[in-house]
Amino acid sequence: MTPGGGKLVHVAVGVVWRRGRVLVARRPEHAHQGGLLEFPGGKVEAGESVQHALARELLEETAVKVDPASMTPLIRIRHDYGDKEVLLDVWQVHGAVGEPSGLEGQPVFWLAPEQLSPEAFPVANRPIISALRLPDRLAITGNHENVHEALTCLASSRVTAQPELIVLRLPSLPPAAYAEVVTGCIETGGGQARGLLVHDHIELAQALPVAGLHLSWRRAVVLVERPVPADRWFGVSCHSGEELDHAAIIGADYATLGPVLPTPSHPQARGMGWDGFAAMTEQATLPVYALGGTAPDQVALAKSAGGQGIAGISWWWQAIGNGFIQETP
């Protein structure tokens, strides 16, 4: 039973991929959340695994055949609509067989991730759309005391790891020097500003053409609302379930959660472990990156623990120069 006394409805939801696009349907007008777009799926029946429920629903509703064993978890979202509380259990599906058609009269179509407009879907779907657009690795820069060296490290580190999103975390730089790094990235015109998330300098993220803003918990805890528009990413560093709840309340698109494992800079800190990480992401309503002692070869592990992927410094940041300060967020 839910806190409101109703029964939590467990819904299997499928993000079915084909040629870079995903399958979307329009919910019938008379249904709950009617008229809005949805990812196909439906209620999990008693005794059924979520993967089997999803395969059954996809066949019944859209005529496509999928292998339950080939599905991979994307995210689980618990949402209370007031009249109904749902647990959306979302899985990615590749290799679906057959041409989809709306067997219940609903229009079905394929959309690229960037065409998925959050307002067209039920509110609970917003984190699903973020999870689809966000990468599975979030790169964080090492700290630096020198503008030129920070820019040089950033340029060279990008080359090998090619991260899509980078948190520009340089806490040792005074505000003016930090702004110099950001404008330096923008002025190169060679894509250095691409995927750049400004760390903690809210006004810079609002004023400059960057990918978004990432806040330390210290900065996020005093906010009551989202500080950047919807077309920018907004992330928060969290360390507990309560902090994840606050990040969701202030409209964060994603959070980092850690430390998961001991790190070279904090070997004495035990970390929450993968079980602790899984327990907290289970309750979260936004995509969560595992941070602290994690590396890209643990992306699958992080996903199976309910995460979006991994975040960190050491797997991509190529420290050069004397100004590099060895520590982790």
Ligand SMILES: Nc1nc2c([nH]c(=O)n2[C@H]2C[C@H](O)[C@@H](COP(=O)(O)OP(=O)(O)OP(=O)(O)O)O2)c(=O)[nH]1
């Ligand atoms: N299938 C699907 N359901 C979603 C999505 N987003 C979302 O909030 N939901 C909600 C709407 C419904 O409350 C519930 C799905 O239930 P459903 O489609 O099996 O069943 P229903 O209650 O609409 O209809 P019925 O079984 O009573 O005929 O989950 C989504 O993307 N896909």
